[in-house]
Amino acid sequence: MSRLLEVKNLSKFYTSKQGFFGAKSETVKAVNRITFHIDEQETLGIVGESGCGKSTTGRAVLRLHEPTEGEILYRGKDLCGLSLEEMKPYRQKMQIVFQNANSALDPRWTVEQSLVEPIRLHNPEIGRQELDQRIDRLMEEVGFAPMYKKKYPHEFSGGQRQRIGIAKAISVSPEFVVCDEPVSALDVSVQAQVLNLMKKLQRERKLSYMFISHDLSVIRFISDRVGVMYAGRLVEVAETKEFFENALHPYSRVLMAAVPKPVVMDDKDELYRGIGTIAKASKEGCPFCSRCAQADGRCRAEMPEQREVTPGHFVSCHLYD
Numbered sequence: 001m002s003r004l005l006e007v008k009n010l011s012k013f014y015t016s017k018q019g020f021f022g023a024k025s026e027t028v029k030a031v032n033r034i035t036f037h038i039d040e041q042e043t044l045g046i047v048g049e050s051g052c053g054k055s056t057t058g059r060a061v062l063r064l065h066e067p068t069e070g071e072i073l074y075r076g077k078d079l080c081g082l083s084l085e086e087m088k089p090y091r092q093k094m095q096i097v098f099q100n101a102n103s104a105l106d107p108r109w110t111v112e113q114s115l116v117e118p119i120r121l122h123n124p125e126i127g128r129q130e131l132d133q134r135i136d137r138l139m140e141e142v143g144f145a146p147m148y149k150k151k152y153p154h155e156f157s158g159g160q161r162q163r164i165g166i167a168k169a170i171s172v173s174p175e176f177v178v179c180d181e182p183v184s185a186l187d188v189s190v191q192a193q194v195l196n197l198m199k200k201l202q203r204e205r206k207l208s209y210m211f212i213s214h215d216l217s218v219i220r221f222i223s224d225r226v227g228v229m230y231a232g233r234l235v236e237v238a239e240t241k242e243f244f245e246n247a248l249h250p251y252s253r254v255l256m257a258a259v260p261k262p263v264v265m266d267d268k269d270e271l272y273r274g275i276g277t278i279a280k281a282s283k284e285g286c287p288f289c290s291r292c293a294q295a296d297g298r299c300r301a302e303m304p305e306q307r308e309v310t311p312g313h314f315v316s317c318h319l320y321d
């Protein structure tokens with residue numbers, strides 16, 4: 001498999017304006033110098049708790065949120081710095097599926113109208129007959145009879161709406177799709193249907209996914225490799241099997257321990273110290289040091305760099321220097 005996307009030292013900072021009564025402006029490092037890659041037809045799962053920067057990363061990679069610094073190499077071409085016009089062909093190749101399908105569907109439009117819009121935008125010369133055939137095919141690909149294209153979003157259930165959202169994302173034949181928590185709002189049985197559909201489409205259309213979720217079982221099912229984010233940093237990346245058998249970063253192990261299991265937890269175990277506490281990045285040093293049971297003086301003073309501990313297994317932690 002060849003390299004599709006390479007992200008190097010990507011950051012996205014937000015600075016608040018100066019407030020009333022002399023309140024100082026503050027810079028939030030939502031994504032802080034993260035590096036990863038995604039190959040053709042590969043799924044990289046990104047997992048972490050709410051507010052860790054997963055969704056911001058997905059949007060920054062697509063330049064929906066303008067990155068503060070870093071490189072986004074798509075088939076070797078750096079997308080940062082491209083003009084709106086120059087970005088057009090990449091907008092077609094790189095799509096997004098949102099957590100809430102309503103974000104992608106206009107409630108006043110039929111499904112057909114919602115699907116026509118992106119196809120026409122990227123293929124203005126397309127004829128009516130070809131357009132109709134393409135929409136019918138899309139409906140069938142996501143499991144609907146073509147006649148359902150005449151319905152409005154409110155006539156579908158949540159899972160069905162998400163399948164329409166997926167149809168819209170693939171309507172312009174992308175190569176890469178950011179899937180931003182696409183099954184988080186669905187029942188477990190419906191989640192399985194949507195995940196299976198996404199796997200089928202990946203095989204048939206040779207898609208690459210960046211799949212964002214806070215749910216480790218979903219990540220395990222869908223991903224070829226897993227990346228763990230904490231406080232804007234990518235703290236561990238490994239192949240899925242290796243990650244679930246041998247997670248190294250203390251935060252990854254806390255995440256795993258937080259998955260409900262039918263056993264009584266030993267609350268004296270230091271490993272569980274981080275569960276349930278609020279993620280608050282330490283200003284200096286390792287962002288996890290205020291919650292980490294193994295933190296020492298060096299962790300509080302020095303930010304750990306990402307290192308390849310075994311082939312393909314990257315960790316940012318001083319324990320593995």
Ligand code: SF4
Nearest residue numbers: 286289292299317318
């Ligand atoms: Fe814990 Fe130190 Fe590793 Fe950070 S660098 S995860 S504080 S041991």
